[in-house]
Amino acid sequence: MVNTVVSFGITNMYCFCRMFFSSRLVVGCSNFCSSSSQQNPQFIQALLNYSKSAAVSLERAKTLLKYDKMHLRLKQLEIELKSFTATENNMKSRIKLSREYARLSKKLESIDSCSKELEDYHNLGLLMEREQDSSGLKEILDEMLLLKSRAEDIERQAIVGEERDQKGAYLELHSGAGGVESMDWCAILFRMYSRWAEQHSYEVDIVDENKGDIAGIRSGTLKIDGGDGCAFGWLRKEAGVHRLVRISPFDAGSRRHTSFVAVSVIPDVGEDNVKENLIEPGSLRIETFRASGSGGQHVNKTESAIRIVHIPTGISVQCQSERSQYQNKQTALKMLEAKLHYQEQLKREEEINNISELSKEAQFGNQIRSYVLAPYQLVKDMRTGFEHRNPEKVLNGEALDDFLVSCLSWEKQLKDE
Secondary structure (H helix, E strand, C coil): CHHHHHHHHHHHHHHHHHHHHHHHHHHHHHHHHHHCHHHHHHHHHHHHHHHHHHHHHHHHHHHHHCHHHHHHHHHHHHHHHHCCCCCCCCHHHHHHHHHHHHHHHHHHHHHHHHHHHHHHHHHHHHHHHHHCCCCCHHHHHHHHHHHHHHHHHHHHHHHCCCHHHCCEEEEEEEECCCCHHHHHHHHHHHHHHHHHHHHCCEEEEEEEEEECCCCCEEEEEEEEEECCCCHHHHHHHHCEEEEEEEECCCCCCCCEEEEEEEEEEEEECCHHHCCCCCCCCCCEEEEEECCCCCCCHHHHHCCCEEEEEECCCCEEEEECCCCCHHHHHHHHHHHHHHHHHHHHHHHHHCCHHHHHHHHCCCCCCCEEEEEECCCCCEEEECCCCCEECCHHHHHCCCCHHHHHHHHHHHHHHHHHC
């Protein structure tokens, strides 16, 4: 239908809609139209309101993305790519420019097409209001709702539009105060982030999972990549302590317990982006141990799991996802490089608040978000005050976006001020 709108023009599309839907009246839809004729002005007004709301979302997105600068950068990239002389030494530069050009082109095309269709539908609504004829308005209103959803999605993507946020992410979870309760809580969060990532078409790899003796996991690491390429941008404000209040399933007396888990989010900088070697010879302590959990006789009989400690900083990483000790070591080294690089980046950008979030202990008073399941149902972000009264949807990953958008918008507003 959208293609019809663009090709026919506003007036022709209006006439087309009248002809098409009036033909449906012949086969028995007259009762519906006559019964809803009194609602037509409300439908037209709803169409106009939706188009205005979508236009506001698009304008916000353009502001966040610096729309005019994006166009200038795209033209600059076109010139550079046309004049580029490819050699063996600069092929990586050519690939990098091509990827940036493709990414900018896709974003601009998405914004421009959505803006054009919004204008068409808004003008159509004004024409219907003037002619007092709303043939097929219900179907057009449904299309407008989809377009409004597209505009809002563009705005959400613009929130994580900064280049530094366009990376994959390592998500580390560590159970804190609360014993078995916290280990179970750690497993619940592990599942929440995995489900969220899968729902957004990200690739999820379990790098490390240290299971508890009774239930849950003591600690775990997820690598989240692919999708829109902005996993770190979406998740970076999840770093901190997450608190759970519920009736314990492990307490025979059914008492209320409080559990804590510390979450760290590190960008996957990739091999091409690590410009300096932050790991000096002799600065590492490498330990091997047997991997926990299922995996067959190989896992149980060989020390394939790797733990690497960076002695100067005390930062440690471990990996046990692969059967090969060599593969686990390579993955652990990449994680360590990413952590050290991110720490240096934070120092350069003077984002000390993010570093302090990573180092907070998982206990009372340090939480960034509370998940209360008893005596009432509520999830609340302590930084923004944003609340959601359906914890089940949040813990299934379905409503986590509401918190991510709220927190990132709040951060941008603070920076603008």
